[in-house]
Amino acid sequence: xxxxxxxxxxxxxxxxxxxxxxxxSTISGNxxxxxxxxxxxxxxxxxxxxxxNNETNEMASLIITEDRKSSTLILPHATLxxxxxxxxxxxVAEGQRGAGNKLTFGGGTRVLVKP
Amino acid sequence: xxxxxxxPRHKITKRGQNVTFRCDPISEHNRLYWYRxxxxxxxxxxxxxxxxxxxxxxxLLSDRFSAERxxxxxxxxxxxxxEQGDSAMYLCASSLLPGLAGGTNTGExxxxxxxxxxxx
Numbered sequence: 001x002x003x004x005x006x007x008x009x010x011x012x013x014x015x016x017x018x019x020x021x022x023x024x025s026t027i028s029g030n031x032x033x034x035x036x037x038x039x040x041x042x043x044x045x046x047x048x049x050x051x052x053n054n055e056t057n058e059m060a061s062l063i064i065t066e067d068r069k070s071s072t073l074i075l076p077h078a079t080l081x082x083x084x085x086x087x088x089x090x091x092v093a094e095g096q097r098g099a100g101n102k103l104t105f106g107g108g109t110r111v112l113v114k115p
Numbered sequence: 116x117x118x119x120x121x122x123p124r125h126k127i128t129k130r131g132q133n134v135t136f137r138c139d140p141i142s143e144h145n146r147l148y149w150y151r152x153x154x155x156x157x158x159x160x161x162x163x164x165x166x167x168x169x170x171x172x173x174x175l176l177s178d179r180f181s182a183e184r185x186x187x188x189x190x191x192x193x194x195x196x197x198e199q200g201d202s203a204m205y206l207c208a209s210s211l212l213p214g215l216a217g218g219t220n221t222g223e224x225x226x227x228x229x230x231x232x233x234x235x
Binding site: 034041042043044045046049085087102103104105106107108 | 119148156157158159160163171206208223224225226227228229
């Protein structure tokens with residue numbers, strides 16, 4: 001799986017949008033961008049994933065640049081409960097040729113939402 | 116609760132002792148993963164099963180570690196002759212093979228809350 005680069009930490013004000021960047025300049029054409037988060041003392045939690053189109057669900061939005069070398073996870077209205085480590089991961093999706101069956105985590109971005 | 120459950124949540128043991136962790140995946144999930152996480156680091160992959168078959172093992176899984184999933188349901192991770200360096204959170208995750216349960220399944224992993232091991 002391709003490597004990703006994320007800032008180690010960032011602060012965000014409660015109620016404001018949190019924009020989390022991720023660089024994945026060596027991403028391959030069949031690799032998806034996945035985001036997971038890990039709240040303190042809990043296991044990682046799936047947030048969203050995408051290939052090249054922007055994606056939105058009830059938790060977040062994912063914006064992927066046209067060249068797919070970077071992406072941004074957007075938490076539209078951050079709450080204190082969004083304080084967590086956020087992991088950006090690229091992997092070949094299940095069912096695709098060359099698919100790996102595991103997630104390879106980096107160091108993630110530690111997001112602190114402040115009142 | 117129908118999520119992934121792990122037992123025990125905390126284990127303190129002395130160096131040299133054996134420990135065993137259990138993971139009960141989400142009931143219909145046919146894939147099960149074990150990860151290890153040390154303080155301040157992201158989770159590291161150890162091994163995974165599809166049904167009862169162990170399909171991949173990391174180099175991190177030394178010969179003191181053994182994982183089983185005998186009936187394709189729950190799994191155990193045993194560490195023999197524990198060392199202080201084994202102190203970590205051991206995470207279990209499960210997923211459903213994509214394509215099953217309708218087109219909305221894309222195989223994302225669901226994690227348990229982990230078993231924290233402290234080796235004194």
